[in-house]
Amino acid sequence: MENPLEHFELHRVAELHLFGLDLSINQGVLTMWLAVAAVFTLFAVAAAKRETIPGMVQNLAEIGVEFIHDMAEDNIGPNGHRYVPFLITLFLFVLFLNMWGLLPGQFTVTSQLIVTAALAIAVYAISLGVGFYKHGIGFLRILVPAGTPGWLIPLMIPVEILSQLARPLSLAVRLFANMTAGHTILAVLFGMALSLPLWAGWLPFGLTVVINALELFIAFIQAYIFVMLSCVYFGDAENLAH
Amino acid sequence: MGVELVVATCLGGGLGYLADLKLGTSPWLALLGVVLGIAAGIRNTLRLARELEEAAKGDGKPEGP
Numbered sequence: 001m002e003n004p005l006e007h008f009e010l011h012r013v014a015e016l017h018l019f020g021l022d023l024s025i026n027q028g029v030l031t032m033w034l035a036v037a038a039v040f041t042l043f044a045v046a047a048a049k050r051e052t053i054p055g056m057v058q059n060l061a062e063i064g065v066e067f068i069h070d071m072a073e074d075n076i077g078p079n080g081h082r083y084v085p086f087l088i089t090l091f092l093f094v095l096f097l098n099m100w101g102l103l104p105g106q107f108t109v110t111s112q113l114i115v116t117a118a119l120a121i122a123v124y125a126i127s128l129g130v131g132f133y134k135h136g137i138g139f140l141r142i143l144v145p146a147g148t149p150g151w152l153i154p155l156m157i158p159v160e161i162l163s164q165l166a167r168p169l170s171l172a173v174r175l176f177a178n179m180t181a182g183h184t185i186l187a188v189l190f191g192m193a194l195s196l197p198l199w200a201g202w203l204p205f206g207l208t209v210v211i212n213a214l215e216l217f218i219a220f221i222q223a224y225i226f227v228m229l230s231c232v233y234f235g236d237a238e239n240l241a242h
Numbered sequence: 243m244g245v246e247l248v249v250a251t252c253l254g255g256g257l258g259y260l261a262d263l264k265l266g267t268s269p270w271l272a273l274l275g276v277v278l279g280i281a282a283g284i285r286n287t288l289r290l291a292r293e294l295e296e297a298a299k300g301d302g303k304p305e306g307p
Contacts, residue, residue, distance in 0.1 A: 075293070159282045160282070162250060162281075163285050165253055166249050166283065167286070170249040177245065228294070229290075232290070
């Protein structure tokens, strides 16, 4: 049977060494460029005409923007609309990469922990920046939840520091783990379908169809959850009431 | 949302373990870190569940794994 983890390996397609750094291009980088190009094209086409009665592409883009806009207003509050450009970029980028990985023979960039970690750290750094910009040093009050009895404060501060540090990590690990697990299951089932004789092989092959549909759903839900949690973190930094 | 629990526990234990290596107090800081990590994980999970529930109440959208 084939190694079900083989398709997570990175292969170089071009060597590139700059300033002593190894900046070689691999298929993950290529897929990310493709994602950027696809999202950019979608909005370039959608915004080209700006009709009152939107056409198909414009409609699609408007649905996406409104979806993220409502989420931001609900979770961040009155300032939520300021985050919409960043959030929609993040959502479409992650969604495209998740979906692209389901195409046969294509690489899933979001199954690389370094990519999801970079996105999660960016989100968390922005929430820290917003918090300190809006509340100054008083933002450190986020480490003491409202209503904590005085004698608990020495215990709550280390717990809260840990829970804050765990946020970007769990954001990164959730997306990475969901994508890696789903694609590993698919690879194992396909491997079984190929290596078993025909009278038994139809069962794992049928399961791949079901799992593929489930993975489509998960690809969407994980992009949604990633952006949703980013909203929650931005909301905490904006409002500082918890 | 079980990821929250796992990540926070591992983070607490890992930081405690590293501190142990530096200070030579093994295994006490690692144990303390695991306990604090579990507390932080439970706190994050509860907070997240509450916030997602509020958001779901707002627009009636279903929540995933």
